[in-house]
Amino acid sequence: MSAPLIIFFVLAALAVIGAVSLILQKHPIHSALSLIVVMVALAGLYLLMGAEFVAAVQIIVYGGAIMVLFVLVIMLLNAGEEERTDFSKLAKFGGLPLALALTGLLAAAMVRHGSSIPNLETPGALAPTGQLSTLLFTTFVYPFELTSFLILVAIMGALVLAQREKS
């Protein structure tokens, strides 16, 4: 087994363990911490694919900013331990089959097209920072600007909601 492959499996295991722990933990803060582990492990996987910029942004945006907001909100609300319930009817008849179907679909796609999915051995599977930004501002400039606009609308919505009491 080559060295990058070993690192891949360590990071993948970390990500999966973090994700499982996210669901199993009783306290919201512990769940949030598990999610941070997932984010950082994913950043490591991106780094392994040569996407340095995406890896760093993954940690800065998801591991840092977004998860800090999660933690901050949990701290502010002083959320206690959550209560466990058995499967609700919706989860039993809607959720479980859907989850199984998604797993099956993903597995089938992997088996059929697995060899053609770009992996870390493929040259230029993911572009370095310069190429990435060129792509972002030429080929994908409309989706990029639309996403920025969407985020701006969300920010303004939050402001309107926060200011509503005063007027």
Add this chain to the structure above:
Amino acid sequence: MNGFISHLTSTLSEGTGFWVLTFIKILLLLFIVLTVNAYLTWFERKVVAHMQSRIGPHRVGPHGLLQPAADGLKFLFKEDVMPAGVDKFVYLLAPFLALTLSLASLAVIPFGPQPLPFPFFGHQINLWITNPDIGLLILFAITALGVYGVALAGWASNSKYPLLGGLRSSAQMVSYELALTMSVVGVVLMANSFSLTDIINQQDSSKYGFLGWNIIGIHSFTQVVGFLCFFISAIAETNRVPFDLPEAESELVAGFHTEYSSFKFAMFFIAEYTSMITVSALCTILFFGGWHSPFPAAPFWHFTHYLPSVTLLPFGLWVIYDGIKYETIWGRLVLPLIGAVITAIGAALLIFPAANEFIQAPFWLLGKVFFFLFFYVWARGTLPRFRYDQLMNIGWKLLLPVSIVNVIITAGVVLLRTKP
């Protein structure tokens, strides 16, 4: 095979010599930085004391030089209290997180351009632990994660003052991170790279001296606005005066680390001082030319190469002179010895020109870092703490817009200058 994977594979297949060398370098850097940290506390207490017409630590060792050692021992032997009802895992995780992240950021900081003149089992000894293409981004990633140490400490302590401190600091650090990141975009645009060595090399001073640094920016565009935004946000990120609201002792006892005692308390402090060193190094690297001398490389300016000796020799002689007339016997023995060592280093640099040439780059880098560390202490001795609404106003309504305007103007200038 793309760049990073081939780099990774070649790194992993390096001989044991490479790994041993890297391990030794990490240990050495940790030892040096922790010692500097310890003496930074001494330096801070001394300088603040003199600013307030006091003497400062003076009892333990000559001029209080053993005070850091005494403090360290005290931290080790204090009772390690854990309050009732804390979330044990998070409570213990928080100081480790704070310390590990702040120490990890030192790994990407380059201290000099040339490798040491002698190889280590066939590997050249560079003055950095690693020099990745995304050094600056790694530092920002570490800064982004750094919030957790403080926020989690505040939450896990199960006490109201730490919780308030933790909340304050999370809000403060998230707010200032934006301005911090935006303020260096100008520098990145001009260097066209995230690599710290590239950024330093772009500020070449061989022709115009310090005019080539990004703060003056004769090569492209001045980043003085970017620097001001960066330094103010960086002080806020490191929770130092005048932005030390997370530990405002008059309001919150000690803020997020109220419930931490013994060595866990010390870990928060080591983390804070290490962040100060990292920020000072970053200011130097991004805006003040890194290891470049402020003087041009022309033969006329060659005499400035003796500046390391010129600083070390009088300082060493003064320490000897001061030591001889010190009041305790211990001081009369130790201080002249320290002075003699400093004088000897200064004299050795005069005698061996090769060593003197080699020391130039680290000398200027460390000299500038020291200046910024002094500035931190100076600010602490001078400025009162901001009110919370002032803090938020400065971050969101002043620093962020100003740094965005700086990015736009710099981008325009870079665009105009690179056009054929």
